[in-house]
């Protein structure tokens with residue numbers, strides 16, 4: 001496999017994740033989409049490519065316990081709302097108070113360098129569906 005081919009596959013994988021903005025796809029979804037552009041690509045290659053793109057800083061992995069790793073290409077600082085019905089991630093752009101500095105100062109024995117906030121609830125699609133069932 002030549003370098004040019006690898007680059008083409010890498011580009012295709014990155015494009016698929018980028019255009020799935022709002023969707024935060026997992027490897028299986030990326031695989032099914034990227035095959036439309038690169039039919040010969042294997043699931044293993046998709047996994048390795050997602051890993052490499054993550055290491056290079058093009059993608060951010062999103063993990064939730066008991067679920068496949070998801071990826072996103074939106075590197076602008078944002079938060080997530082996770083729907084408890086469909087488990088989809090939704091981007092939330094909203095300023096937060098500084099949750100890091102005060103805690104870092106209070107607990108200097110820890111080397112704290114990050115804080116994660118996640119909103120949880122029900123997305124509009126699921127809410128409509130759930131209300132129809134009632």
Ligand SMILES: [Zn+2]
Nearest residue numbers: 083086123126
């Ligand atoms: Zn939902």
Ligand SMILES: [Zn+2]
Nearest residue numbers: 072074090091
């Ligand atoms: Zn996001």
